[in-house]
Amino acid sequence: MKHFRNAAFAVALGLFYSGHAKAAPDSDTLIVGLSADASSFDPANMDSRDNLNIAQHIFGTLYSIKADGSIEPNFATAYKVSQDGKEYTFTIKPGLTCEDGEALTAEDVAYSFNRAADPKNGFTGHAPGFLFPSIDFKSAEPVDDLNVKIKLGKKSGVVLGMISQVFIHCKDSYEKMTLDQAASKPVGSGSYKLVTWDHGSQIVLEKVKDPGVFKKIIFRIIPEASTRSAELIAGNVDIITNVAPDQIEAIDNSGTAAVQKVQGTRRIFVGFNFTDKFKGTKGIDAIKKPDVRRAMQYALDVPSICEQLLKFKCERAAGLVNPPNDNPDLKPYPYNPAQAEKLLDAAGYRRGADGVRFELKLQAPRGRYLNDANVALAIGQYLSDVGVKTDVELMEWASVYTPLYRDHAAGPMFLLGAGGATWSPLYDMALITTPKSETNFGEWNDPHWFKGWDAVDAAKTPEEERTAINGMLKAFYDDSPWLLLYFQPDFYGVSKRITWQARRDEFIDLFDAKLAQ
Template identity: 25%
Template sequence: MGKTIRVAGLAMALVLGLAGVVYAAPSEIRIGVALEPPVLDPTAGAAEAIDIVVYQNVFEGLTQIDQNGAVQPDLAESWTISADGLTYTFKLQADVTFHDGTSFDADDVKYSFDRIKAPDSLNAHKEFFADIESVTVVDPLTVEIKLAKPSGQFLFDIGRGDAVIVAPESSANNATDPIGTGPFSFVRWDKGSRVVLERYEPYWGKKAALSKATYVFISDTAAMTNALLAGDIDGTNNFSAEALDVFKADPRFKILVGTTEGETLLSTNNKKPPFDNLKVRQAMAHAIDRKALIDGVTYGYGVPIGSHFAPHHPYYVDLTNTYPYDPELSKALLAEAGYPDGFSATLKLPPVAYARIGGQIIASQFAAIGIKLELINVEWAQWLEDVYANHDFDLTIVSHVEPFDIGNYANPNYYFGYDNPDFQALIETLNGTTDEVKRKVLAIEAQTILAQDAVNGYLFELPQIGVWNAKIEGQWQNAPIEGVVLKDVHWVD
């Protein structure tokens, strides 16, 4: 004799055994996330929100990035590298299937990389894979990739969401009906509401403990707080710091504070006057009070940065004093640049708290030196179109969450509009260097150039603050790459 009860909003079975009454741990989870992805294909969009849902859950790559930021095998069980560093031979996992039942083999790997490099590719970061010279199928479980030049980042880059393996039978529909090889298969996407995943029972690797995962889109902090307290969701990976107090003394919850790869920037259109003037950019840099910004936006959880690099990375150098807070010097630099009375500009803000709140603080700080900012709130899709794609902006605030993405500054067509041939040559050398000591020296030089050129306003490293049901284990505390990885998440009694 038994019955069904509700605990933390999830159904749990009541089972009678020899030892008495045993409650089975829940096998479903509902996760609140701030942004809805524009598509569900990580190889066809730049938005972090895509990987939050599907990376290592629905889709997998030859390699994967673990929670410490290290490269691990995934669909490739092993690999060898030629002495000249140009040829990688991957041995693939056997008995892998896509979620539609089709088999995975070396042909799918070749198709996936050929698709990334195709002229009509929608991949947001084709530059990561530009040095792939050829992909050759050796046999069904062996594939050879040849590079035009050595790359110290290659194994990491093919572990990104941009390089997950897709099948020719289903790739055309992955934007709305994603089919991968991961531990969870896609069930449905209720636009504006949620994405539902279910455990893929024929999965080739370790079976996930969760039978079902639902990503619920909640952009408002108050609504996220209420959903957590009511048990409508079981956790969120990235919560706003200003509302944490309600959970700190509540034993039903635990708070996980970790690091991210999110360099939060006052992104600047370097091709557009007056921002093409170095003195103007230096004036803005001196006008930013990072401490006030970090206290106001992250309640002290953010880490100040002086260039585009994560503070936890071994290559990091502290450049926060390159342009220390000095409003009077800002005014002098503006006068030297021909703007003694300042100027007016727009600041486009996507729908995340750090941008909207940060925009108000930056506007106040800039007003003190004569720069008058018009704050324009935009939805994420509009930001991607106006700012990222069409470069129609003066200033914006956004966190760049991709790991080791300093190379974006070597692309003059990237939305920053930064065109420095010396920096481009430096990044080319860095990318082709495999010696770790030399790579660190080059990376520090690259950070220093960006800081001195004040390409953007370098504000702080975005923290990851998770709020979870206290009975959930296995979630990542840190975010070395975009994603809420589910494979080790489980409930405990």
Template identity: 25%
Template sequence: MKRREFALSIPAAAVLAGAPALAQARKDAVVLGMTLEPPGLDPTAGAASAIAEIVQYNILETLTKINADGSVTPLLAESWEVSPDLRTYTFRLRKGVKFSNGEPFNAQTVKFSFERAAAEKSTNKDKRTFAAMESVRPVDEHTVVIINKEPDPDFLFYMGQATAVIVEPKSADNNSAQPVGTGPYAMERWNKGSSVMLSASPSYRNPGAIKIKRATFRFISDPAAQVAAVLSGDIDAFVRVTPRGAAQFKANSRLQTIVSGSRAKTVLAINNAKKPLNDVRVRRAISAAIDRKAVIAGAGDGFGVPIGSHYVPGAAGYIDTTGINPYNPDKARALLKEAGITTPLELSLVLPPPPYARQGGEVIVAQLAKAGITAKVQNVEWAQWLANTYGGAHNYDLTIISHVEPFDLVNFTKPDYYWGYNNPKFNELFDKIKVTANVAERNKLLGEAQKILADDAALAWLYQPQWLTVANRRLNGLWKDMPIFVNDLAALSWS
């Protein structure tokens, strides 16, 4: 369960004498750059990965912690026991933990959090995980037993994701604007459209371990502005920065850059529920019209690895499916003709703000045109994409987006998910995957699942992103790899 993603550091300045050097040695603040501003700060209520990048492990904590190498270790749970059938998990909870509003953390708050996540009105994007819990039973203040309806080999990993954060009952409804958690930091200020500031929480259980006392997340979506902010020193670290500045970053002795893999999948999502996209021949034509390597060059400045299904190299059970729907404009035109499509076929292409979407969109529009498909571009803001494309009436034909969750094949079992894919054969196979504990057999089934999705051309898969991270060489402790998108502030320090 290893995953890759990113790292950072940066240069020692010239040695200065006296007070300035001492002040520099005691630096206890950091400014981090982010491409997107989250729509809210409650990861149990919204799907945007930018939420977790600010709050997970900083303000809000989980029972388990997912580390940079993908391993799972204790966090709010000190230890656990798992039954042989992989259904019952007994968690021993950390004692003496309080939320930042002074309320105690205990087994009852775990029960509240998970039952809230499973409730009928829950908007938690992993609601199924919590609805699959047969019971959440506090044994005493510091012991909770969770019994799942079915075995789940990845359950401990899921309990470390942002959707499984433990919330305080009295404040939970306000977490979107003012999150209250058990973590080392508390919310200080949110300047909408600009930045979020966190400061060390006075109620944290181990305050002496926190070297960074204040962290500011600045939102910079424009690629040129990202490069300028890093080079000027306004940003101490920018994770997943635009690759446009790679050459300039590498040439700057004050900076260190790291190129890492990911578990993300950048895709051209297809609305399977709309005509004529409900015809597999049309979806295969769209896939055949796309030159993945050209998209990587245009959208990611060359930082990416082609993929042919919803799985990436390095993940357990990965198989190479890029040969199932290879680039072939002639075949694309033939498939459209076979499907009875009169060209040019006009489709909407909704593009959210990230550079990979806007830049990649330009490449894909040109490629689709060569196959007889006219893509009408609609540039939208992030909140609009979440409300109208991902949510609501799924008002789109095509859209470019990067799915960052490590284990998200489950979304293809949801007919009401935004891409509207529905294949009973895949659902049956996925049910087997969920309950198969044997690693070799599970990996074999995962390979079969990837092939079904590729054969169905459920999406037009583009590439596995390679993230570029740049940071001040003196900043230590940022994750080298990243199975999930977090910025673990408590691990940071200045040298």
């Protein structure tokens, strides 16, 4: 299979060269090849990392998370916290503007937060769906032109990191727009503006102010990994994401580009859907039992999936938190199909005459994550091998799979990747803050987990907080709402025409990218 894929790539590359003359981008233009298109440019309604990576060049934020995990001022210059920890007052820089020339003041900052949180708008993006529930955001109000107060429902230790991802925009511009207009014609506050968006083809940004080296950034949508690699080797793009493992050697040997290999923070997992949407479907009663879910953990040979399909050696994840912030007492579930069979028998699900215990469907995206389709197929086979007959349904990411999982309607098993961080375990855990939170995609509802949040909030010392966190991670491990897989490695192809360094957290920060000397 490996030789077939490599041969297929070689043929594709040869055909590519036969029909395309090598043409480097203009010296003032940077071209990035992405695997998936954006779904929206409304600052409150984006949630995929590719989409957010483009948008962070269009919109500014109060603070920024740097590559080393530090959090530094961007639009803000300082902040004060109330004694009870529930109010943050931020001072912003004078002289800020949006791309249309409108002055950006504290009123616009408050509007950006409140607009995203307004239930009338029905937003499900990163801010309203994940960031705000994580800090229990209540409201924002301007104090004067340069100071804005953000009110929370509880004290939180991750406020700066969360608000650093809220996109700021100008009130007057957005009050004139419909939601459809805001989704396709953003008025930015950052270094670049959106010039054109040819759906499924390319997105073009032009620089309006510093920071930023290149005058133009073009994001080309290239779903096929082999085509992205061919375009990179030919010199037609400068950076590509999600390099296929079997194409790394060809890129490294091309003389025109090289692959940067980064241990990423994205958690790849198979989730279970506990909603009533699948009531009466095959296997749904079985997977609602924790002992069945734990049994299924033993059916998966995750290190082999990593080595054979992703071409890297991994240790299976033991939870949803990135090392070194995870619970050190928890060990990854080992691959032990005999144990899986024994536990499934004990749970009352013995093999029938046809060898099947029960049937399930696994839905998964194609082309969003590293070799995701083959990973899903391998998981389906491992589960089928222990008698859990698994039908794998592969789906297009942006227009089909994204709305499905956002609506908590993917499943009853679904493959997904959730972005993570190294600056706080609570950031990784904030994916599941309430049973109905937007990012609790299967609506898992374990009382031990949710009581743990009260203990975290009540902690008076870092040691008490850590004890509460470890207890929550143990509850997650035991109840197994996810089939735990791995933290995805990230392979970026980078042209030797430019100088740029990939980050662990999947943020594609292009402000400092420049032509190589």
